[in-house]
Amino acid sequence: MTASVVADSGTSWPRTLGRVLLGSFMVFAGVGHLTFLRRDFQAQVPTWLPLDKDFVVLASGVVEVGCGAALLALPRHRRTVGWVLAAFFVAIFPGNVSQYLTQQSAFGLDTDQKRLTRLFFQPVLIALALWSTGAWPRERARR
Incomplete structure (x- = not known):
């Protein structure tokens, strides 16, 4: 296999590292939703x-x-998971905007500047979900 095929398939080591980090972060955040961070996450619900x-x-x-x-356990479905996760990040973005607009403090985001800065990380998460799973490059290659 050539390097371009490996890189495009989502199996290069940087993509794998990105997927593992994002998958671990998502599991941690999800457990936080269900347990010790529940009240903080409620502050983001519009x-x-x-x-x-x-x-x-x-x-x-x-x-x-x-x-x-x-992301961690289903490598055959990583592209689909990438698209689902990107859509999820888009779906929850209004909660982040609401937290900024209503000036809700949570997760240490206790100033407008901190809440505004956080908004710019959502596109990064969307891009990471698509890039690390090989979903985005594959779609571009189809065109």
Whole structure:
């Protein structure tokens, strides 16, 4: 196999490292949703969302644990998991925006500057999910 095929398939060591780190982070964050970080995550649930905040936090925690575990344990499905995880990051972005707009303090984000800075990390997570799984480069190669 040539280096370009290996890099494009999502199996290069930098992509693998990115996937393992992101998967581990997702499992940790998901467990946090379900246990010791529950109240902090509730601060991110937009007030306009017509669902119980605790339900949203618990459901998103289950999704995070599932996506993180899938990144770590299902290499054959990594591209699909990458797209699902990217979509999840897009879906939860309004919560991050809501936390900024309503000036909710959580996770040490106790100033507008810190909350605003955090918003710029969401696109990084989306890109990492797509890049580390080989989903994004593969889609570009199809065109």
